[in-house]
Amino acid sequence: MIPGGVNSPVRGFGSVGGTPLFIDRGKGSRIWDIDGNEYIDYVGSWGPLILGHAAPPILKAMREVMKRGTSFGAPTEIETQLAEAICRALPSVKKVRMVSSGTEATMSAIRLARGCTGRDRVLKFEGCYHGHSDGLLVGAGSGVATLGIPGSPGVPAAMTELTVQAPYNNLEAVVEAFARWPGEIACIIVEPIAGNMGCVPPRPGFLKGLRTLCDAEGALLIFDEVMTGFRVAKGSAQGLYGVRPDLTCLGKIVGGGMPAAAYGGRNDLMRQVAPAGDVYQAGTLSGNPVAMAAGLATLERLEEPGVYEQLGARAQALAQGLQRHADEVGVELTTTSVGGMFGFSFHPGPIECFAQAQENHEGRFRRFFTRMMQGGINLAPSAYETGFVSLAHTPSDIQRTLEVARKALEAAARIR
Numbered sequence: 001m002i003p004g005g006v007n008s009p010v011r012g013f014g015s016v017g018g019t020p021l022f023i024d025r026g027k028g029s030r031i032w033d034i035d036g037n038e039y040i041d042y043v044g045s046w047g048p049l050i051l052g053h054a055a056p057p058i059l060k061a062m063r064e065v066m067k068r069g070t071s072f073g074a075p076t077e078i079e080t081q082l083a084e085a086i087c088r089a090l091p092s093v094k095k096v097r098m099v100s101s102g103t104e105a106t107m108s109a110i111r112l113a114r115g116c117t118g119r120d121r122v123l124k125f126e127g128c129y130h131g132h133s134d135g136l137l138v139g140a141g142s143g144v145a146t147l148g149i150p151g152s153p154g155v156p157a158a159m160t161e162l163t164v165q166a167p168y169n170n171l172e173a174v175v176e177a178f179a180r181w182p183g184e185i186a187c188i189i190v191e192p193i194a195g196n197m198g199c200v201p202p203r204p205g206f207l208k209g210l211r212t213l214c215d216a217e218g219a220l221l222i223f224d225e226v227m228t229g230f231r232v233a234k235g236s237a238q239g240l241y242g243v244r245p246d247l248t249c250l251g252k253i254v255g256g257g258m259p260a261a262a263y264g265g266r267n268d269l270m271r272q273v274a275p276a277g278d279v280y281q282a283g284t285l286s287g288n289p290v291a292m293a294a295g296l297a298t299l300e301r302l303e304e305p306g307v308y309e310q311l312g313a314r315a316q317a318l319a320q321g322l323q324r325h326a327d328e329v330g331v332e333l334t335t336t337s338v339g340g341m342f343g344f345s346f347h348p349g350p351i352e353c354f355a356q357a358q359e360n361h362e363g364r365f366r367r368f369f370t371r372m373m374q375g376g377i378n379l380a381p382s383a384y385e386t387g388f389v390s391l392a393h394t395p396s397d398i399q400r401t402l403e404v405a406r407k408a409l410e411a412a413a414r415i416r
């Protein structure tokens, strides 16, 4: 009934083999498949469920709103409250527009950057994923700044010719791009922590360097914080690293598990978004009250003291435990954690860009993933994703996960 049996490709188990789990329900850190098998879940709907599955404050908030209707296509107080919560948490965001997916958020932010600068080119980084809008679906580049080539059938070359790609963590390639296309690059869009090639943090100085180059070249800096927003710190990655983007894209957590995302930033830029300005963007369900309720309940819980220390401790315990066991069984593994997100790759390290990430041992990942699933641990079914802990994950969840991981790592180590 559904292409590949899934509504989003990465769910299809294409890189790990076998049949995707059909999920029946979730509660806290756990999910159950339709055969009744229980799993400790580290996908968390790909990031949104930072409070855990079926979190009581979110369900309560949604129920309250739903009693009064589910959608009006008109301004509501609750969308304004979520906008205020976002602006309160992110000083760089003075105005914000709600949309319904991260793809919409990045697509719209890029249109705004082009509209405000009058320039057409966009620079992105290999291995960073910003959703599936045509101009951002470009194939992996080479080691230098390259012009984008279509990453999918159906994407015309004309749509990717304006997309420049550079290796992540490589400021020299960015300097070269600005030299090659002077005055043509409208913006740089970057995942401040790359979460779609495994979990790859920025090298010290990388983000600051992008800020400096954008200022020098008259380009705008867009942080795609769809994944990192409210995931790694109270002020998101921009707060963690102290670099102020001109525009920020958000998703996942700001919708609390419901379809909601956003883009926002400097007043002088956001004022140019229709109907205040001429840069057009629209959406039937943008600011949907039920989704706003889920997002607002999530952000309010995340404003409580100690939540990011707890999330960081859980993710770090997991990453360090995996590293320790891998070293004990003698399998090459690189692990990372930043706030409530973590990554691991069957690779000796270092991993600072997509070309390096691609050198991971996919056979070992596949074996590890399968043994973890059989052991009741649900991980992202791809070596190029990031794992997420929630406030519902307990120290005993981590301990259980590491017990299963030790055996799974031994099995992976047996693959040459």
Ligand code: KE4
Binding pocket: 008, 009, 010, 011, 046, 100, 101, 102, 103, 104, 106, 129, 130, 131, 132, 191, 195, 196, 224, 225, 226, 227, 251, 252, 261, 385, 386
């Ligand atoms: P959505 O359109 O899927 O809501 O957001 C696109 C997007 C934008 N920016 C970043 C940094 C993202 O990570 C994403 C979506 N992430 C993927 C996988 N990491 C979601 C899972 C999927 O595609 O099914």
